[in-house]
Amino acid sequence: MLTPAAIGILLASVVASAAGSDVLHFETTPNGFNAPPRGWNSFGLQALSPPLNFEQESVISQCDALADNLGKYGYEYCSLDSGWSIGDHGDENGRIDYDSSKFDIPALANHLHGKKLKLGVYILPGYFSKDKDKQIYGTNPPVKLSDVGTGECDGLARCAFDYTKPAAQKYCNSVVDQFASWGVDFIKLDFITPGSPDNNAGLPADSSGSVICYHKAIAQNGRKMRLDISWKLERNDTYYSIWKNNLLKFENSADSMRVDQDINNSNQPTLTSWKTVQRTIEQYRQYISLQVPKGQPLTIYPDMDNLFVGNKASLTGLSDGQRQTVMTHWIGAAANLILGSDMTKLDSLGLSLLTNTRAQDVAKFTASYPMRPLEGNNNNMKGSPKQIWIAGPDPTTGVAVIVLANYGASGDNSLFDPAPAGGKQELKFALKDFGLSQDSYCVKDTWNPKNDRNVTCTETISVSLDDGESRLWKVVPQTGRNAGGNTTNTWSRTGSIKPTASPL
Ligand SMILES: *[C@@H]1O[C@H](CO)[C@@H](O)[C@H](O)[C@H]1NC(C)=O
Ligand SMILES: *[C@@H]1O[C@H](CO)[C@@H](O)[C@H](O)[C@H]1NC(C)=O
Ligand SMILES: *[C@@H]1O[C@H](CO)[C@@H](O)[C@H](O)[C@H]1NC(C)=O
Ligand SMILES: *[C@@H]1O[C@H](CO)[C@@H](O)[C@H](O)[C@H]1NC(C)=O
Numbered sequence: 414m415l416t417p418a419a420i421g422i423l424l425a426s427v428v429a430s431a432a433g434s435d436v437l438h439f440e441t442t443p444n445g446f447n448a449p450p451r452g453w454n455s456f457g458l459q460a461l462s463p464p465l466n467f468e469q470e471s472v473i474s475q476c477d478a479l480a481d482n483l484g485k486y487g488y489e490y491c492s493l494d495s496g497w498s499i500g501d502h503g504d505e506n507g508r509i510d511y512d513s514s515k516f517d518i519p520a521l522a523n524h525l526h527g528k529k530l531k532l533g534v535y536i537l538p539g540y541f542s543k544d545k546d547k548q549i550y551g552t553n554p555p556v557k558l559s560d561v562g563t564g565e566c567d568g569l570a571r572c573a574f575d576y577t578k579p580a581a582q583k584y585c586n587s588v589v590d591q592f593a594s595w596g597v598d599f600i601k602l603d604f605i606t607p608g609s610p611d612n613n614a615g616l617p618a619d620s621s622g623s624v625i626c627y628h629k630a631i632a633q634n635g636r637k638m639r640l641d642i643s644w645k646l647e648r649n650d651t652y653y654s655i656w657k658n659n660l661l662k663f664e665n666s667a668d669s670m671r672v673d674q675d676i677n678n679s680n681q682p683t684l685t686s687w688k689t690v691q692r693t694i695e696q697y698r699q700y701i702s703l704q705v706p707k708g709q710p711l712t713i714y715p716d717m718d719n720l721f722v723g724n725k726a727s728l729t730g731l732s733d734g735q736r737q738t739v740m741t742h743w744i745g746a747a748a749n750l751i752l753g754s755d756m757t758k759l760d761s762l763g764l765s766l767l768t769n770t771r772a773q774d775v776a777k778f779t780a781s782y783p784m785r786p787l788e789g790n791n792n793n794m795k796g797s798p799k800q801i802w803i804a805g806p807d808p809t810t811g812v813a814v815i816v817l818a819n820y821g822a823s824g825d826n827s828l829f830d831p832a833p834a835g836g837k838q839e840l841k842f843a844l845k846d847f848g849l850s851q852d853s854y855c856v857k858d859t860w861n862p863k864n865d866r867n868v869t870c871t872e873t874i875s876v877s878l879d880d881g882e883s884r885l886w887k888v889v890p891q892t893g894r895n896a897g898g899n900t901t902n903t904w905s906r907t908g909s910i911k912p913t914a915s916p917l
Pocket of ligand 4: 850
């Protein structure tokens, strides 16, 4: 247990590091992670028409392909979405149980671990209404589930816990302990309120207690597990501090949180559409714009939902240029790189986007310094069709990452202000406009190394981008800069392009 003095020191160091730097950065997440997860999740294929036959063998063939093609690049989570567990009741103690007509979870975990993969499962908050009279595992004298409920039940066959009652925590512990005994490494906790759209499910108004409950359950079990919370969560300070807080490690919370609704394309033959992707990119802009002015380190990674870049255009529903823009954005934001693609049908572009050495290097950088919007950010509720983002600079090395994008006329134009004109768009700037302070930089174009070049900080750079096209640059200060070897790397908002949107 942390003493109050130790907490004071922790708080003081966080305040000091925030005060000393204007640069948005990540620190370790509540369950001890320093990078977003990578892997695959079944939902995209479950929602496709025709859908994946969701059972052990089809999941194994997807995850074996994940291991074979991407395992050595850190794509390690094989994550089951809704449908792996029995939908309306738990085991004899009300614990979430697998649907044994489709899955043998311990055997699946064993198989995946043998391939150096990790297993993810999907759960909802609360207990099953049918289980109300069952005894919570390990309670003596026995406590029934309904003894620690609030009496509120929803349309998803669940009832809410009163998390002030200690036996409610015992229930979360019993679920997580059983998951751990099966070999589970990742939990996606869905339909968390406030924030998740109700969709006539009659959700309880506030299930944030379940996030704390499952975090504590993971902590008490000791198995290393990630907790991902879903879906579009409330962002105000009251709730954001619950989702992200890692200061009091025994009190809170999650490692990644969704910033938007699903990137689904219900019952279509394509996995997504550009319009839906644009919506999520805009939600990331709004989410991160709220965090920048706080000057606080981030301790929760953004989950922008499944990454749909692995398959050809006719299956993904995005052009090749749009697929590259998606990969650029997900890397720039340090979002979960959890694919929704068909892993058995990766094409050569998909493989290269997912494994490119330079992109891996940029992802390592953004896992510490995520991108935030600069130009194109002057309206709280609508981004501009042309946007510029910056990550860093790292105060020690001066390295920064820049994303340039033209979100295009295709898709949902009502997201943009002004509505995009369509066609090619020109971006003209100098690096000093972004507040970078060194004399000269090498601009490394992640996806097109032949475009690398050295530029001075004041030199005009001109980039022409097609609809839906983007650039992902790493900019590296050149040695001998600022004669006298001044290595102070500042980002002082002194550039002519500044984040202009006020907090939402
Ligand atoms: C935060 O959001 C919740 C639910 O949306 C609301 O009830 C609460 O008043 C908000 N709190 C603040 C400080 O805005
Ligand atoms: C995604 O799923 C939700 C909920 O089922 C549905 O309302 C929505 O229309 C779907 N979106 C798309 C683009 O298919
Ligand atoms: C940039 O300058 C450095 C140092 O002079 C040089 O080594 C490097 O090759 C140059 N890069 C490009 C792309 O011109
Ligand atoms: C180094 O450069 C920074 C930014 O240009 C400047 O503020 C600082 O005074 C310089 N320090 C020295 C020792 O020259």
